[in-house]
Amino acid sequence: MKKISNILILIVLININSRVWAQETIKIEHKPAVPLKEFVDSQTVINFDFVIENKTADTLKLTKVLLRIYDKNNQLLKEKFLDNNGTAPSINMIPNKELNGVGIINIFNPFPVIPNDITEKLVYTFTFNNSISIEHTVIPKNYKQAVDFILPVKNTTLVYDGHDYNAHHRRFDYEFAPIKNFGFSTNFMRYAYDFAKVDANGKMFKTDGLQDNDWFSFGTDILAVANGTIVAVEKSKLDNKQFDMGELKNNQMELFGNYVIIQHGDKLFTVYGHMKQNSSTLKTGDKVKQGQKIGEIGTSGSAFMPHLHFEVRNTSGANAEGLPSYFSDFSILLGNTKQNIKYGTVNTGDIFISNTKK
Structure with a gap:
């Protein structure tokens, strides 16, 4: 019996030492x-x-x-x-x-x-x-959203990419060396969306999509989702689907080309990216109303096609964390039927239309 007890004690000690070793060497x-x-x-x-x-x-x-x-x-x-x-x-x-x-x-x-x-x-x-x-x-x-949002676009719109498990916004790896080297340490786009206008057949462009103007999204109005104050604006970038990687360390917003950032309250900011060049007339400090036009969809920055990148985050600066977003008064289109939503969210693959009067 003593030999069995010693073996049991030895097994326990090995397990304890293994856990201690693991805690000290794996964080x-x-x-x-x-x-x-x-x-x-x-x-x-x-x-x-x-x-x-x-x-x-x-x-x-x-x-x-x-x-x-x-x-x-x-x-x-x-x-x-x-x-x-x-x-x-x-x-x-x-x-x-x-x-x-x-x-x-x-x-x-x-x-x-x-x-x-x-x-x-x-x-x-x-x-x-x-x-x-x-x-x-x-x-x-x-999570309880402190401010009521409407959707930032009014037309029939596809959530081309949202923030579900497979979405590229969700899978922004800030530990990946090339990304980390630019100073990223959080996922600011954790709950982001890429919105693209579509026609009745769900198509995003008229012919071959080779030119910006062939896309239904290009030049479409972008709306403020809620009342707020403009805290950052960029409007001079070309609609050429490019950005200066060398500037990312100084300004992580370089990814979004032309953009508007609106503050809606404490630690509540919305970002509207890839805007059309000079489509916004706003400047820092301006007050905007819910539903007000703040610009148009373009292809500036890291835009693979004309679309609106929209996200909610807890700060306008570097190392922001993304926040969920919920919208009022819209419908999810399911073929010939509509699913009316008084308050909810959208995600990858949804086709929706805003019902707000604003």
Whole structure:
């Protein structure tokens, strides 16, 4: 019996030492520090990232991610996981799984949908090399928008790219070396949209789309989503789908070419990017009303086609974090039917029309 007890004690000590070693050599944090619950299509969604740092010279490969979801009474609601089992392992849905020595990777939360309202705590267990496990707790909170928004465009519009799990806004990797070198350290476009005007058949351009004027979006009015104050304007950039990469370190807004930033309250700013050259007559300090024209859609900056990049963020400066956005009085078009929305949001693939009178 004594020999068995000694073996059990040894196993416990090994497990404790392994956990201590892991905590000291692998650092895991999540960004933003307080993830927000967003309500999309009757689902609760959380949009955040894990930043994982390897402090050793060892190679670490992520082999499993386990999520346990708890309510306020610490009762388990749901359990989900990705692992390396099977011929097409689910862990491969995470592209950045390996740290070859000292380094950092960004992992987008792979379980964005959670039980409505009752979720209180998310407990993730990351397993590396099939043997090293670290537990990490995330406490999300509800987000309440302080100001009523309308949509920034009135015509029949496609959300060409939103901020769902697969969208490029959602997957802005600020730990990717070329991006990090420009000074980016947060995802300011975490909840952004690319809006494109379409015709009755869902087409974005009339013929071949080779010229800006062939696109229905080009020159379309952009509206202020709410009352506010202009805090930044750029209007001189050409509509040539280009930007100066050398300027990004000094001005991260260079990505958006011509743009307007409106402040609507404390830590509440809206950004309207890729505007048509000289289409805005506004200047810093101007007051605008909800529904007021603030410019037109163009192809300035990093614009792959004529479209409006719209986002909400918590500051107008560098290192801003994106915020969810909800809009009033619009309809989602589903073929020949309309789904009227008094208050809600849109996302990738939705075709909508604004019903506001403003």
